[in-house]
Amino acid sequence: MLPFSFEKVRTEQDAIRAAAAGARYIAGGTTLIDLMRDEVERPERLVDINALPMADIRADGADLVIGALARMSDVAAHPETKRLQPLIAESLIEGASPQLRNMASMGGNLLQRVRCPYFRMLDAACNKRAPGSGCSAIDGLNAGHAILGTSDHCVATHPSDVAVALVALGATMRVRGPSGERTFPVEELFRLPGDTPHLEHTLRPGELIVEIRVPGGPYARQARYLKVRDRASYEFALVSAAVALEMEGNTIRQARVAVGGVGTRPWRLRAVEEALRGKAKDRNAFETAAHLALEGTRPLSHNHYKVELLPRTIVRALEMAGDTA
């Protein structure tokens, strides 16, 4: 780990000022410290924002509002989360471990780095870590890598579970920075790698995530997160799916579908959602719609299985949400 200077701030203004002057925010630290130890991350200054009053979890009408510093475990356990957005709770407790969920903040969760092993190894080429050096994964061991949103420069998967749920539910996020405050969909936080995989997010210099708002909707209560993996817990998803359904009798009025483990960012599947609209909730309809997820997939040498697994995971998640599982 490279040496750095450390300061703890008490106010948002101090935090943003420090960041604007070059400091990196640290909250839970579960990603940052891990990568600093591998010297993949090398901040010179850390500003500890844990004292800022941004850990609230509350209902605002039908919306769930989550402070960026709220811990994963607290959000998952909060009665308002369970009441308004059970999908958020379910996706959270499927991630990481109880200890890490106690540490990791919601804002940090969204900003966690990819799980590509070559990204972590300084002696491997990685365009994300060292732009222009190449991508070791494309011709390497890539069973865990993405099939959607990849480029010739990067094929790493975004690892967050809750981000998949947030994207499915159309959550928005509020950020504040040196030039003020703005609000935008969580989905727009994540960039595709393209030819600039080192640029992962759309935050501007010094911007601080303040809160996340999950809009209430008629589909919120009928929503499930399915995470498929070889180990029952404490493993990143091979494929995951967050689905939410608004039903009218046996007919789907509206569906929300996003998937994880397959995309270079949390992947909303609007074509699948469209195809489900107005359909009866049955396996055939689910399968027909789920296959639209494969549009544009680009499997690599070791992850063809994800092409098979992706629609199956969506179908199963739909069945779970539709209570037909």
Place this chain on the structure above:
Amino acid sequence: MTKSNHDAPSGEERSLSGDDAPQRGPSRRSILQMAGGAASLAAAPAAIAQPAPSGGPATAPTARVRLVVNGSEREFEVDPRQSVLDVLRETLDLTGTKKGCNQGACGACTVIINGRRVTSCLTLAVMHDGAEITTIEGLARGDELHPLQAAFIEHDGFQCGFCTPGQIMSGVACIAEGHATSPDEIQFWMSGNICRCAAYPGIVAAVADAAGRT
């Protein structure tokens, strides 16, 4: 035979990464989302190398930290890089807490900070000034073991014993969280602690037993 392009770089390649100080300027460090590694090597496209030896302050800054560890107050200097785990083990010589992976992926280093179980390898001591930390050394009251410690012995919830301090600290928290009402629930909420000897049945029995007693 020549190396593939992701092989370890030659010295020549590595020298391109040079002194990385110029790339460590504050402007590119200003935002939370930005990749430190990516940014710092941005000006050296051919470099996929280890960092240059210099960079950063010549001597590590130190910070003064006060911790209440197992009820007793300790105040000392830390290198800001030091994890809570390393401070416990190397500075305070409380070696009961174990370093299994140093990656947050095994749970052996679990301690309770301000009432919550955390992996002490992935959090910095400087972030916890004033915090109360309970480690495995702080559970028993004199000769009287904590009920979960006793239950681990009774149900043979360990073999080699290396993950045991982390398992027990995690178990204490698991019970306090109310996540120990059934074996299935215990299994779910104790899955952040790997036991390679795989004493899992004994661990579940011990947590269930102690949960019933407390």
Place this chain on the structure above:
Amino acid sequence: MTITSIGKPVTRVDGRAKVTGAARYAADFNQRAQLHAVIVSATAGLGRVTALDDAAVRAMPGVVEVISHLNAPRLAYGPHKSFIDPEVGERLHVLQDNRVRFYGQPVAVVVADTLDHAERAANALRVSYSAERPVIDPRDPKAQTIEPSGSRGHSHAARGDADRALADAPVKVDVTYDMARENHNPMEPHAVVAAWEGDRLTLWSKSQFVVNEQAEIAAIFGLPAQNVQVICPFIGGAFGTSLRTWPHVTLAAMAARQVGRPVKLVLNRRQMFFTTGHRPRTLQRVAIGATRDGRIMGIVHEGNGETSRYEEFTEALLSATSYMYSCPNVRTSYRLTPLDTGTPNHMRGPGESSGMFALESALDELSYELGVDPIELRRRNEPTMDEGENKPFSSRSLVQCYERGAERFGWSRRSPTPRSMRDGRLLVGMGVASATYPVWYLPTSARVRLHADGTAAVEVAASDMGPGTYTSMTQVAAETLGIPVEQVRVSIGRSDFPPAPPHGGSMTMASVGSAVCAACLAARDEVARRAIADQRSPVFGAALEGVEWIGGSVRRLGDASAGQSYRDILAGSGQPIEAHASNYRDPEAARRYSMHSFGAVFAEVAIDPDVGTIRVRRALGAYGAGRIVNPLLASSQCTGGMIGGIGMALMEQTALDARDGRPVNAHMADYLMPVNLDIGQLEALFVDENDPHVNTLGVKGLGEIALVGMAPAIANAIYHATGKRVRHLPIRIEDLLTA
């Protein structure tokens, strides 16, 4: 009063130390003025170090020393080989030249005042290589297969004409299996604290074989063995990885000597995948021919294991095939493929667990070809003797294991047709496999000291990586001396204690236990002699054969009225009694009998046919493993081994990048091992076995057999559930999507 300790579910005598954090493992032995050393690992997979610029690193904060091949002392590396080293080849001579033989090989070690400084400096050291592409895959066309050149007899066995019998057999299977490389991944990383005083070296080092580590380090540094002391009271799991003494121990000792201060060196988790051995990847072919009524007529079992370029690592991959089943025609053939990798080493159930996966999977395949229940198939081919060695088994309870196991597991509820059992939408399958492991037994010495306060202290250079050596040896001593376990204190893990064999191969209970028993018996004789010589003793003047030892007292044979406790006897003179003895195996017994443990392992899996997730819902292992000294610990050890088998079957694989041989998943989050939630209902049961031939205690050992058999039972259950046969391990979701 007779105190019986053996066979009782005694809780661990070291339990309190382990649950309070007081048990000290190697890295816990912080020394005064200690420095920290960090290894720099090669980032090339094959080649040479062409430049190494340590000047800049030496100027970094806290750095005390940088050692590489450029400045490392030339070490003696005197000849040394032990039982657990490969017979053929020469160990890695660390930092003695610029060659890089495999990815991750140590190329330098950095010593600094703090761990952070040492890690930073190690990361900063610039090393240049001339690198070549290594050969790391046994299927690589450039890989060459060789015949093992050693004499350990792992290579061939033959009786009858197996190939002919196969050609003639009306029913046969002829299939190949590919098992992944695995890493031991104990929770405790390899660690050593090294401190010199003059030319005497103390190593607090993670070791399963302290006397060998002492001898090895003495040979490497050209010291008399008595100048090296190795201390290891606790091992945080090892599973074989700490049997050998690996380069990091040498580096820690070298660094400590260079800097003149104690040095602590702990491998990081990634380095645990580089230089400390691994279960070799194996490729196997099994062909079995049978009559239509299920008599096995011929078996061909060919196995190929990976090894390094500099040592021939061999394991008993095919041994079990010659004695498991009755068959007139058997041919086994073992080959090695040297690759650009570090030398593999023994990992729990070495050889047998891999070989039995192939044999027991193939037998399962044959059972479906024949339409015979897999247990019945094994019963029909149960031998009356070891047909490979042509001698009787000292005991063999395989059939009883199947009978008791089948009943307990509910095997009769199994519908024989594949893919015919469901639970809701889940496919359910049940599978079985046999397990076996030889009864190893090696010379051991132990010392016991009886004190006038009635306590006994046992010392032996054995180890405890988890099975409960402290506890079981306490039980043996307590039982033999006729005193309560609370009065016995067992000390192990020091190289200056009487020597013990490696803590592996399931031999500790048998070998060390027998030695402890012998030492206690010798101590009893000493006590009796002292009493007989004491005019005040009720046994004064008796012949040694004329006294007996009951419940810690000496008395005349058959005379219940006039005894004297050893406490009183010792109190009389005030001198403790010390006795030293070695174990003993009747050489005639070893010549006459084939000695093995056997077991039957049952597994039930539930598979989601849509998304391929596999869960082992239930498993049961029934073992005939001789006398069980402590059923509580034995059960825990066996279910632990079974879970190891779940890992082997469904998760574990060290994935190497062919371009430079690097393990890509060298991380606890990426090398999957079972977590608590993966575990269903597990049970171990023990068939009563009274085997007087194996050793005085009648124990066979459990550590290895507990893992053998689980992976094939699971693979067979997966076939039964899905109708899909997967012939490689691990079996993952991706393998079942087309099922």
